[in-house]
Amino acid sequence: MRVLVTGATGFVGSRLIPVLLAAGHDVRALVRDPDGYDAPEGVDVFSGDLLEPGSFDAALAGADAAYYLVHSMQAGADFEERDRRAARNFQVAAGEAGLDRVVYLGGLGEEGEDLSAHLQSRREVEEVLGAGDYALTSLRAAIIVGDGSASFAMVRQLASRLPVMVTPRWVQNECQPIAIDDVLAYLCGVLDHPETAGETYEIGGPDVLTYADLMRRTAVLMGRRRPVVLPVPVLTPRLSSYWVGLMTDVDWRVARPLIDGLRNAVVVRDDSIRDHLPFERLSFDDAVERAMAERDADEPIRDPSEIVATARGDA
Numbered sequence: 001m002r003v004l005v006t007g008a009t010g011f012v013g014s015r016l017i018p019v020l021l022a023a024g025h026d027v028r029a030l031v032r033d034p035d036g037y038d039a040p041e042g043v044d045v046f047s048g049d050l051l052e053p054g055s056f057d058a059a060l061a062g063a064d065a066a067y068y069l070v071h072s073m074q075a076g077a078d079f080e081e082r083d084r085r086a087a088r089n090f091q092v093a094a095g096e097a098g099l100d101r102v103v104y105l106g107g108l109g110e111e112g113e114d115l116s117a118h119l120q121s122r123r124e125v126e127e128v129l130g131a132g133d134y135a136l137t138s139l140r141a142a143i144i145v146g147d148g149s150a151s152f153a154m155v156r157q158l159a160s161r162l163p164v165m166v167t168p169r170w171v172q173n174e175c176q177p178i179a180i181d182d183v184l185a186y187l188c189g190v191l192d193h194p195e196t197a198g199e200t201y202e203i204g205g206p207d208v209l210t211y212a213d214l215m216r217r218t219a220v221l222m223g224r225r226r227p228v229v230l231p232v233p234v235l236t237p238r239l240s241s242y243w244v245g246l247m248t249d250v251d252w253r254v255a256r257p258l259i260d261g262l263r264n265a266v267v268v269r270d271d272s273i274r275d276h277l278p279f280e281r282l283s284f285d286d287a288v289e290r291a292m293a294e295r296d297a298d299e300p301i302r303d304p305s306e307i308v309a310t311a312r313g314d315a
Helices: 011-022 079-097 117-130 150-161 180-192 211-221 237-247 252-263 284-297 304-311
Strands: 002-006 026-031 044-047 065-068 101-107 135-141 164-168 200-202 228-232
Touching (some): 002 011, 065 079, 079 117, 135 180, 150 284
16 A cells, blocks of 8 residues: 655654555655655655645655644644644645545544643544545544653653652543554554544553553652652643753643643543454553663664554464
8 A cells, every 4th residue: 555654754653654664555754854854765755844735745646545643742822723724735635636544643532621722633633634535544542652752751751850749730630651562553553454444543551540650650660769749739731841841851842732631531431443453552561661671772672563463463
């Protein structure tokens, strides 16, 4: 299958491309700066910007499917409009190009007014893409655990540097983190299952934890003392993001939407994806240990073909 990956230089996209290659697909990567992109062997690289209609038409021409892995990671007054415009541009162009399928990775969270601004934007992008003349498969995930994940980097650095944390009160909310390798297995695997076209699925790992427990367990797995987490009602997301920016390497503008999302419980309520892809998922502890090993090795430690085998039930 001829597959285009948007967001090819991002955390998920850069890892997905080798997996798609290992699965036997002809892979194209859409990037804004081809000169700055070190493409894996066998990948066709196209230059384009989803905010500029017409700039990425060549990348879509002749493609069978595409992955939409683009979203704003920083706080700002216009991030919602940018994400909306990019999704609309892609939706129109993909329909005109005659794509059969689009796969979108969005955010997990219950419907309602309590969703954070970034989760609301993710859901809006999903709706825009769903209006296209192709079959959309949407996968919704919470925290993705892996080396390079902004949300996990924030958790890891806080857990390793602070013996006492003063946090927003919703740090007691539950989440269902998922290992990056399992995300890749789901993303790649749905292409082998045409019955998943046009459907929306929630994906998560086997463990449901509060955000506080997530930080405590991460600290222990790193050989640190369990931090004391003190939820207080007066700590706003803005103040928390400044604090995270000061205490970690995560930019406060990136930390702000991540922290804002803590107020939402992000737990899988419908695991019907398991009817199609019932592979054994990594536990949270195993996912953290693998992420730390990759950080030390400065490269992924799992062969892409193993992820393909997992998705296909051969592992």
